[in-house]
Amino acid sequence: MTLVVQKFGGTSVANLERIRHVAARVARHVRAGERVCVVVSAMAGTTNQLVEWVTGIEPVHYDRAEYDTVVASGEQVTIGLLALALRREGIPARSFLGWQAGIRTDGAHSKARIVEIDPVPLRSCLEAGMVPVVAGFQGIGPDGRITTLGRGGSDTSAVAVAAALGADRCDIFTDVDGVYTSDPRVVPKARKLERITYEEMLEMASLGAKVLQTRSVALAMRYRVRLQVLSSFEDVPGTLVVDEEEMVESQIISGVTYSRDEAKVSVLRVQDRPGVAAALFGPLAEAHINVDMIVQSVSRDGRYANITFTVSRADLARTVEILERVRDQLGFERVDADPDVVKVSVVGVGMRSHAGVAHRMFRTLAERGINIQAISTSEIKISVLIAEEYAELALRALHAAYGLDRS
Ligand code: ADP
Numbered sequence: 001m002t003l004v005v006q007k008f009g010g011t012s013v014a015n016l017e018r019i020r021h022v023a024a025r026v027a028r029h030v031r032a033g034e035r036v037c038v039v040v041s042a043m044a045g046t047t048n049q050l051v052e053w054v055t056g057i058e059p060v061h062y063d064r065a066e067y068d069t070v071v072a073s074g075e076q077v078t079i080g081l082l083a084l085a086l087r088r089e090g091i092p093a094r095s096f097l098g099w100q101a102g103i104r105t106d107g108a109h110s111k112a113r114i115v116e117i118d119p120v121p122l123r124s125c126l127e128a129g130m131v132p133v134v135a136g137f138q139g140i141g142p143d144g145r146i147t148t149l150g151r152g153g154s155d156t157s158a159v160a161v162a163a164a165l166g167a168d169r170c171d172i173f174t175d176v177d178g179v180y181t182s183d184p185r186v187v188p189k190a191r192k193l194e195r196i197t198y199e200e201m202l203e204m205a206s207l208g209a210k211v212l213q214t215r216s217v218a219l220a221m222r223y224r225v226r227l228q229v230l231s232s233f234e235d236v237p238g239t240l241v242v243d244e245e246e247m248v249e250s251q252i253i254s255g256v257t258y259s260r261d262e263a264k265v266s267v268l269r270v271q272d273r274p275g276v277a278a279a280l281f282g283p284l285a286e287a288h289i290n291v292d293m294i295v296q297s298v299s300r301d302g303r304y305a306n307i308t309f310t311v312s313r314a315d316l317a318r319t320v321e322i323l324e325r326v327r328d329q330l331g332f333e334r335v336d337a338d339p340d341v342v343k344v345s346v347v348g349v350g351m352r353s354h355a356g357v358a359h360r361m362f363r364t365l366a367e368r369g370i371n372i373q374a375i376s377t378s379e380i381k382i383s384v385l386i387a388e389e390y391a392e393l394a395l396r397a398l399h400a401a402y403g404l405d406r407s
Pocket residue numbers: 008009010011012041152173174175176178179180181182183184185208209210211212255
């Protein structure tokens with residue numbers, strides 16, 4: 001008997017009508033003879049509201065464990081409602097909170113990682129002929145407290161459950177009908193991809209394509225989970241995430257992404273001597289702040305440097321605070337913070353064997369008068385940091401320049 005994990009995102013369970021619709025879809029699969037384990041998100045908008053409540057009480061230095069206690073609650077509502085809706089459909093079902101489903105994580109509250117899933121509770125439920133409905137986005141930490149997996153984390157819950165149960169497929173149902181060459185809400189000419197490699201999907205997700213949480217793709221790649229992105233509203237084929245060997249045809253560039261979750265920090269007139277970068281980035285690492293793009297420019301006399309880097313917007317206030325603390329010790333002039341930037345990236349495995357990809361990107365942006373503030377590259381992607389006001393223009397121009405536009 002085929003076993004599938006089906007995950008439904010926030011818009012797919014946004015109200016009672018949609019929850020009934022999801023129940024009917026799950027029921028069809030069960031009646032067709034598949035065993036189904038469901039993972040759900042909170043109703044669309046709920047998690048944002050919960051986060052706002054937390055930061056309304058304590059804007060920056062909130063206790064992450066209490067944050068998790070609050071923001072994990074949205075999923076508790078949808079699992080119960082969906083289990084009830086399934087029973088109305090005549091399908092025996094029961095809800096599972098993360099801890100009840102044996103989802104154990106590390107203790108990094110608000111961005112925890114799944115360490116292990118005890119498959120017994122879900123397996124017993126399936127063997128009893130019932131559909132388990134599991135709360136996505138949450139688990140239990142080593143201290144016995146509720147943890148959450150970072151925004152968009154239900155995708156990761158679904159893939160991890162699929163791996164733990166040895167499922168034949170993990171279907172991610174969402175409000176678009178697959179993975180597109182760019183965010184279809186921003187680039188109207190974006191095309192749906194029939195297939196995409198794990199590697200490309202991993203880059204696209206980590207560079208801003210929030211259709212899948214990055215960690216979910218990494219897990220799928222590692223545990224060879226067959227992953228598919230589909231529409232929960234329409235019955236049309238979605239996008240399959242596959243190995244490179246399974247690609248029928250490959251493009252040089254498979255996608256153009258953007259991330260608004262960027263903020264630029266410039267540390268001005270730092271003395272240019274060995275150890276400065278270590279002294280600057282050490283305290284940030286200790287505070288678990290991830291630094292992404294880094295650019296250093298040295299003054300003409302070689303005595304001073306300006307160091308520019310990016311962090312996640314949520315970490316900007318803390319970053320500036322930490323740097324101000326070490327300012328006297330390091331002797332720099334000042335710290336500038338700019339949250340109005342975006343990172344735009346082009347991704348494709350074809351880049352490995354083709355020259356001129358970067359040049360085309362820089363030329364396309366130059367022709368639109370868009371200034372590049374930082375650059376970073378890997379084997380299969382090029383990212384640039386630009387002013388936020390140009391995000392959509394840059395995305396559409398690049399999409400056209402690499403021949404990705406739908407005709
Ligand atoms: P869910 O609530 O189902 O998890 P998300 O909002 O997290 O849904 O993810 C789906 C959204 O991802 C789409 O509505 C779309 O705007 C956005 N998105 C960004 N990049 C892409 C892409 N390359 N392909 C498809 N969707 C994308």
